[in-house]
Amino acid sequence: MLVTNLTILVLAGFVGYAVISKIPNTLHTPLMSGTNAIHGIVLLGGLIVIGFAGNSAFNKVILVIAIAFGTINVVGGFLVTDRMLEMFKRKPQAPPRDGEEE
Amino acid sequence: MILATGFFQNPNFLHVLYIVAFALFIYGMSGLTGPRTAVRGNRIAAVGMLIAVIATLLSRSEGNWALIAIGIALGVLVGAPAARRVHMTAMPQMVALFNGVGGGAVFLIAWAEFRNTGGYQDTPTYVALFSLFAAIVGSISFWGSNIAFGKLQELLPGRPITLGKPQQFVNVLLLAGAVLLAGLVAGGSHSQLEFIGMLVLAAILGNAVVLPIGGADMPVVISMLNAFTGLSAAATGVALDNPALIVAGMIVGASGTILTNLMAVAMNRSIPAIVAGGFGGTGAVAGASGAGAYSGTVRSVSAADVAIQLAYARLVIVVPGYGMAVAQAQHAVAELAKGLQKRGVEIRYAIHPVAGRMPGHMNVLLAEADVPYDQLKDMDDINPEFSRCDVALVIGANDVTNPAAKTNPASPIYGMPILEVENAHSVIVIKRSMNPGFAGIENELYFKPNTAMLFGDAKAAVGEITAGLADI
Numbered sequence: 001m002l003v004t005n006l007t008i009l010v011l012a013g014f015v016g017y018a019v020i021s022k023i024p025n026t027l028h029t030p031l032m033s034g035t036n037a038i039h040g041i042v043l044l045g046g047l048i049v050i051g052f053a054g055n056s057a058f059n060k061v062i063l064v065i066a067i068a069f070g071t072i073n074v075v076g077g078f079l080v081t082d083r084m085l086e087m088f089k090r091k092p093q094a095p096p097r098d099g100e101e102e
Numbered sequence: 103m104i105l106a107t108g109f110f111q112n113p114n115f116l117h118v119l120y121i122v123a124f125a126l127f128i129y130g131m132s133g134l135t136g137p138r139t140a141v142r143g144n145r146i147a148a149v150g151m152l153i154a155v156i157a158t159l160l161s162r163s164e165g166n167w168a169l170i171a172i173g174i175a176l177g178v179l180v181g182a183p184a185a186r187r188v189h190m191t192a193m194p195q196m197v198a199l200f201n202g203v204g205g206g207a208v209f210l211i212a213w214a215e216f217r218n219t220g221g222y223q224d225t226p227t228y229v230a231l232f233s234l235f236a237a238i239v240g241s242i243s244f245w246g247s248n249i250a251f252g253k254l255q256e257l258l259p260g261r262p263i264t265l266g267k268p269q270q271f272v273n274v275l276l277l278a279g280a281v282l283l284a285g286l287v288a289g290g291s292h293s294q295l296e297f298i299g300m301l302v303l304a305a306i307l308g309n310a311v312v313l314p315i316g317g318a319d320m321p322v323v324i325s326m327l328n329a330f331t332g333l334s335a336a337a338t339g340v341a342l343d344n345p346a347l348i349v350a351g352m353i354v355g356a357s358g359t360i361l362t363n364l365m366a367v368a369m370n371r372s373i374p375a376i377v378a379g380g381f382g383g384t385g386a387v388a389g390a391s392g393a394g395a396y397s398g399t400v401r402s403v404s405a406a407d408v409a410i411q412l413a414y415a416r417l418v419i420v421v422p423g424y425g426m427a428v429a430q431a432q433h434a435v436a437e438l439a440k441g442l443q444k445r446g447v448e449i450r451y452a453i454h455p456v457a458g459r460m461p462g463h464m465n466v467l468l469a470e471a472d473v474p475y476d477q478l479k480d481m482d483d484i485n486p487e488f489s490r491c492d493v494a495l496v497i498g499a500n501d502v503t504n505p506a507a508k509t510n511p512a513s514p515i516y517g518m519p520i521l522e523v524e525n526a527h528s529v530i531v532i533k534r535s536m537n538p539g540f541a542g543i544e545n546e547l548y549f550k551p552n553t554a555m556l557f558g559d560a561k562a563a564v565g566e567i568t569a570g571l572a573d574i
Contacts, residue, residue: 002228005340005348012124012336012349016356019132025455025480028361028462031134032328033197034144035357038127039204039332041151041350044158045211045342046173051164052218059214060166064173066210069203071177072184074155076200078148079185084193085144087469088137 030084037077043070110160119157120346126150127350131357137475154346190470191427194324194460195254198247201328205243208334209301212237215341221292233341234284237297238304239334243327245308250324253315254459264314273377276307311377319376320459322365326373329358361461368455368481370517400536403554405563408530409570412438415492417448419484421521422464423457425498425533429560435497436471438568445571450491451477452484452521454502485522494526496547498533498560504545514543529553532563 046067053059133143222230252258283300332354339347439449503523506513
């Protein structure tokens, strides 16, 4: 199990490196904010571990906070990235008059 | 129903959906290579995330559903409005905050895992090790990001707060202490006191690393903390035997590392030096002792004069910096550029890799103001252009234009690649006052004979120039 997971770990690192190094400087903020959203995937860890929280109220509290944190990270991260990228996509040659946006 | 739940709880079902999810992450991220495919790429990655979450929920057999619902509802209620309302100028602190909560989730999960297993009893040592690594790094990332947020939001002073020379030693001690306690826990002490002690030391370390960071180093640190959270998520994945966490965490870890490196190279500084907080510290000292070192005369101009000069130029290169972000002047700048283009003036924007407080900060702001993507030029592309440009208009940028980086070996920024603004036929600098920038370094550009200063708030000053243009 450990060996399989370490294999995945190393390969994923190289895939990440290969994909990300092609991204132009101009898009670095959205890139950072997009990858920022992706590490919100720790949310899954909260969902799994809370199943084993037993009767300890303290465990439950910290895991609810962890799930809330993870959700903020995912939802906020993707929404903010989307807003930023929409601005890059907008075609500016038609000077946007008020109310004329697509 | 029983059949259905049995199917969902088959580990193969879960793994297949995880594979779909991270294939979507990777495909989505590769869409970020161009502005046209980027929106779709981000949405594809978001769909991948949704699939991973749903798959995990379906495969669960244990209870506590109500708590999960509460947690997710809280997260959506806080995260979604924050992301929708935030101003583009406040983007760096938003990213720092989202990054911080991610790190917070990581160390809380590790802590809960420690408590669930009675201090890693009957768990393989490697699980304990990865979980402890996640706890330390997650905690550093949580506290570090919160400090970064506080500084960017100006809740904390932006100037470096540092112990000076002993800082590095203290940081190493803190890290060693945390690692030592982690070692004791992994060795089978089962002591929660030691676990909490480790979290506390890591928390202090997170504070100690980011408090000394001056403004110019902030993008590097945010990107580094982003990489940290990614790596800690990947470690959580190994501890929980969850491939989706491993893959997603490593992608973030790798991308964060690349970005951090790129920016460190752009500033000609090593990452350890940045973390040690040398820049702000030595910069402030040099600024204090070097005040008045360039005692040339400073020429100041009026907005109307600038308007005339710009109107009759062929090529104008705009050099935006953090000052433009602070004054929220991006729309005013775009307005001015539009006016100039109508008169046949060619406009380019020169973007330094570390301009602003976040990698690509200026690009986002200018994109918000509808500046065409192809007018934004990277440092290497634009530098040869300065010699053929009539006016370089510097708006709120300072250190990234300082010729001392090339000429003065005593300068703290010596060796940092800069925008070669001084080669322009004429340079106009919009600046609030003669105060040195964040790093506290005098800029000899302001004393050059071809430089003129237009003092004032960036937004107001650019507005006045645009108004002046209409009168010509």
